[in-house]
Amino acid sequence: MPNKPAAPITMDAVYAAPGYLFRRMQQIAVSIFMEECKAFDLTPVQYAALVAIHTHPGIDATRLSAVIAFDRSTLGSVIERLLAKDFIERKPAPEDKRIKLLYLTKSGAAILREIIPAVERAQARMLEPLNPADRKTLMGLLAQLVDLNNEASRVPLRAEDALEHLGKGG
Amino acid sequence: MPNKPAAPITMDAVYAAPGYLFRRMQQIAVSIFMEECKAFDLTPVQYAALVAIHTHPGIDATRLSAVIAFDRSTLGSVIERLLAKDFIERKPAPEDKRIKLLYLTKSGAAILREIIPAVERAQARMLEPLNPADRKTLMGLLAQLVDLNNEASRVPLRAEDALEHLGKGG
DNA sequence: TCTAAATTGACAGTATACTTACGATCTAGG
DNA sequence: CCTAGATCGTAAGTATACTGTCAATTTAGA
Structure with missing residues (x-):
């Protein structure tokens, strides 16, 4: 078969590209959340970190990065900001001097409770323009795609097995 | 009606949230592109900027930001990097001393031609885990959602009317 | 015409998101 | 026990992505 002729370079090709749509949607989602x-x-990332620390008290930074699927380096500054706002605290691990364990403060637990309704409003608003059936279809396909592409990202999600050394699993 | 009881705070709620899925998918998409x-x-953003300048030679930075839907401030550094790589050049506009017009260099036009196959491979890989019908459904719904949410983002896309003052419209 | 408002590009500041590198520390193998 | 390799947090460097503000310039209205 002959090669396909080169398509003309147009903005319409960019607007229809998956990567472009993913970037736009992420921009929009962050904007609505904020x-x-x-x-x-609280930023979306800081919120996710708080939920993860709430769910796994005493988690360390490396495992936290696996549980919310973002970069360890990035996480360092996120943790510092949460510490500065007094939403979390950090304690040395007695059995491993490299590790620092993370816990919610009272203030952190309180803001987490209070912010939930706003977060739920934000999540609902992101999908609001679609009808309920389409929302469900979109979220289902996207969840599939993210899961199947998990290994393609630089920081794959490791929800369960990341916690094996914390005494919660295998 | 009574209020819904507060849902427990779990990571599963985060993993299923639209905002979280959009962020993950964007991370994965950038990773595959790179x-x-x-x-x-070339980064995804730099690629989009090159295509826009190719499509609209002599565009200025403000209109460029509207055409690819990202922030003018961000765009400043993107333009500087493209200038440093000698992919674009900047000329003062004769009739308006505030404006600097952007053009592809020969080297910029060349790299744009050469990179297209790699970009198309990247876009295809992002959707590869889904079957063709699901790809189409997902892209259709996402394009709709991005379009309908356009005004919700801080930098709405203004593909056409952003160019009215360039002698292409109105 | 002359000033008030709008526009343009630049800058500073904050927050992801990634890379590579490094010292401190822990663990396994010999 | 003692070193090789792995792991932990941290840091420096690059690149989006947004918030403001600012000066220079243009435009519109009184």
């Missing part, structure tokens, strides 16, 4: 949650001064 | 295009030393 708008709904601006009273709490 | 992998396929690493020989060209």
Whole structure:
């Protein structure tokens, strides 16, 4: 078979490209989240970190990065900001001097409780323009795609097995 | 009606949240793009900027930001990097001393031609785990959602009317 | 015409997101 | 026991992505 002729270079090709749509949607999602949650001064990433620390008290930074699927280096500054806001605290692990364990403070637990409704409003708003059936279809396909592409990302999600050394698993 | 009881705070709720899935998918998409295009030393954003400048020679930075839907401030450094790599050039506009017009250099036009196959491979890989019907469904719904949410983002896309003052419209 | 408002590009500041590298520490193998 | 390799947190460097603000310039209205 002959090669396909080169397509003309157009913006329409960019607008229809998966990568472009993913980037736009992420921009929009962050924008909506920040708008709904601006009273709490928490970013989406900081929120995810708080939930993970709430769910796994005493987790360390490396495992936290696996549980919320983002880079360890990035996480360092996220943790510092949460420490500065007094939403989490960090304690040395008695049995391993390299590790620092993370816990929610009272203030962190409180803001987590209070922010939930705003987060839920934000999540709902992101999908609001679609009808309920389409929302379900989109989320289902996207969840599949993210899962099947997990290894393609630089920081794959390791929800369960990342915690094996914390006394919760195998 | 009574309020819904507060749902427990779990990571599963985070993993299923639209905002989380959009962020993960964006991370994965960038990772795949960079992998396929690493020989060209171009980021997804720099690629989009090159295509836009190719399509609209003599565009200025403000209109460019509207055409690819990203922030003017961010764009400043993107333009500087493209200038440093000698992929674009910047000329003052004769009729308006504030404006600097952007053009591809020969080297910029060349790399744009050469990178296209790698970009197409990257876009295909992002959707590869889904079957063709599901790919189409996902892209259709996502394109709809991005379009309908356009105004929710801080930098709405203004593909056409952003160019009215360039002698292409109105 | 002359000033007030808008526009343009630049800058500083914050927050992801990634890379590579490094010292401290732990663990396994010999 | 003692070193090789792995792991932990940290740091420096690059690149988006956004918030403001600012000066220079243009435009519109009184």
